[in-house]
Amino acid sequence: xxxxxxxxxxxxxxxxxxxxxxxxxxxxxxxxxxxxxxxxxxxxxxxxxxxxxxxxxxxxxxxxxxxxxxxxxxxxxxxxxxxxxxxxxxxxxxxxxxxxxxxxxxxxxxxxxxxxxxxxxxxxxxxxxxxxxxxxxxxxxxxxxxxxxxxxxxxxxxxxxxxxxxxxxxxxxxxxxxxxxxxxxxxxxxxxxxxxxxxxxxx
Amino acid sequence: xxxxxxxxxxxxxxxxxxxxxxxxxxxxxxxxxxxxxxxxxxxxxxxxxxxxxxxxxxxxxxxxxxxxxxxxxxxxxxxxxxxxxxxxxxxxxxxxxxxxxxxxxxxxxxxxxxxxxxxxxxxxxxxxxxxxxxxxxxxxxxxxxxxxxxxxxxxxxxxxxxxxxxxxxxxxxxxxxxxxxxxxxxxxxxxxxxxxxxxxxxx
Numbered sequence: 001x002x003x004x005x006x007x008x009x010x011x012x013x014x015x016x017x018x019x020x021x022x023x024x025x026x027x028x029x030x031x032x033x034x035x036x037x038x039x040x041x042x043x044x045x046x047x048x049x050x051x052x053x054x055x056x057x058x059x060x061x062x063x064x065x066x067x068x069x070x071x072x073x074x075x076x077x078x079x080x081x082x083x084x085x086x087x088x089x090x091x092x093x094x095x096x097x098x099x100x101x102x103x104x105x106x107x108x109x110x111x112x113x114x115x116x117x118x119x120x121x122x123x124x125x126x127x128x129x130x131x132x133x134x135x136x137x138x139x140x141x142x143x144x145x146x147x148x149x150x151x152x153x154x155x156x157x158x159x160x161x162x163x164x165x166x167x168x169x170x171x172x173x174x175x176x177x178x179x180x181x182x183x184x185x186x187x188x189x190x191x192x193x194x195x196x197x198x199x200x201x202x203x
Numbered sequence: 204x205x206x207x208x209x210x211x212x213x214x215x216x217x218x219x220x221x222x223x224x225x226x227x228x229x230x231x232x233x234x235x236x237x238x239x240x241x242x243x244x245x246x247x248x249x250x251x252x253x254x255x256x257x258x259x260x261x262x263x264x265x266x267x268x269x270x271x272x273x274x275x276x277x278x279x280x281x282x283x284x285x286x287x288x289x290x291x292x293x294x295x296x297x298x299x300x301x302x303x304x305x306x307x308x309x310x311x312x313x314x315x316x317x318x319x320x321x322x323x324x325x326x327x328x329x330x331x332x333x334x335x336x337x338x339x340x341x342x343x344x345x346x347x348x349x350x351x352x353x354x355x356x357x358x359x360x361x362x363x364x365x366x367x368x369x370x371x372x373x374x375x376x377x378x379x380x381x382x383x384x385x386x387x388x389x390x391x392x393x394x395x396x397x398x399x400x401x402x403x404x405x406x
Contacts, residue, residue, distance in 0.1 A: 156359065
């Protein structure tokens with residue numbers, strides 16, 4: 001399935017500023033993006049990046065400077081369906097988790113993220129549009145209802161974790177693999193303690 | 204399947220002290236416990252509570268004052284297998300999420316929690332034992348390997364969220380239902396904002 005991966009190349013991962021400087025945040029965000037793209041390809045999907053600025057990437061890149069929601073809706077308006085939309089910061093994504101997203105045949109398939117976000121979607125209904133602001137998972141259920149679309153929810157830990165904060169990085173250090181994990185290790189970032197919900201230190 | 208639900212009735216949910224006083228934390232912990240027990244029953248499981256002190260409950264209650272790991276291992280030592288072990292603070296648990304735990308036929312089935320915890324297990328191997336300290340999910344994979352047990356991992360957002368912190372309560376307010384959700388609403392606790400990863404306020 002065609003799979004759109006929105007990516008903010010300008011100011012990525014500002015909530016990691018306590019741990020990483022700007023250049024590092026850009027590197028880390030690109031590592032996660034590349035991991036997500038690799039997973040989509042490994043699961044037989046066809047990724048396309050929707051980026052705020054031009055980036056170097058072997059996959060198709062569409063540049064759209066607008067907000068995330070406007071840019072995604074721009075694609076939904078003009079593109080043949082179905083399409084999947086997967087966030088670029090799903091640091092735990094695996095091919096099997098991505099495949100779970102593609103399994104339901106509903107008009108709209110929603111994978112909720114921590115904190116009420118919408119980490120992944122499949123859209124098969126021409127009237128559905130996105131609004132990523134706020135508790136977007138609620139808005140997306142409501143939007144699907146308004147356009148009489150059938151809805152399925154995908155219950156996945158690996159789809160639910162998007163990496164915005166330092167504590168989200170913990171999850172990559174525990175469960176992750178791939179470029180983002182290696183990048184963190186090479187940058188000297190490791191789990192600080194053996195406590196439940198461990199902290200992170202930088203060596 | 205027999206399903207053990209460990210419960211700390213003495214000092215539950217101390218990390219919620221900024222939001223709830225001690226009596227409230229006890230009430231909230233009991234509401235979550237009851238929700239978890241109800242879900243297990245609804246999915247055809249047979250719940251038994253393993254509590255640090257006697258509690259009033261319609262299901263069997265075993266009292267064991269020892270640490271969580273020692274108390275659970277005490278049950279694993281003496282009890283016929285298989286047995287499921289499900290934490291009492293899985294505020295998003297649904298019958299279908301619990302059923303996902305029971306699907307794999309592996310000797311040890313692990314549902315990871317946020318921060319490296321082990322929120323639910325199924326044990327079919329007589330030599331497996333638990334150690335909930337630290338990043339327990341790693342220790343449980345290793346323990347399974349040491350006793351040549353086959354392992355399956357359950358990828359579930361609803362099994363991954365255990366309610367320890369104020370931000371975990373956000374997830375109940377967004378996705379929850381049942382007693383714990385109602386208790387929070389009655390106590391005046393609601394989502395504060397429409398931001399992604401919303402805060403919580405107490406009215």
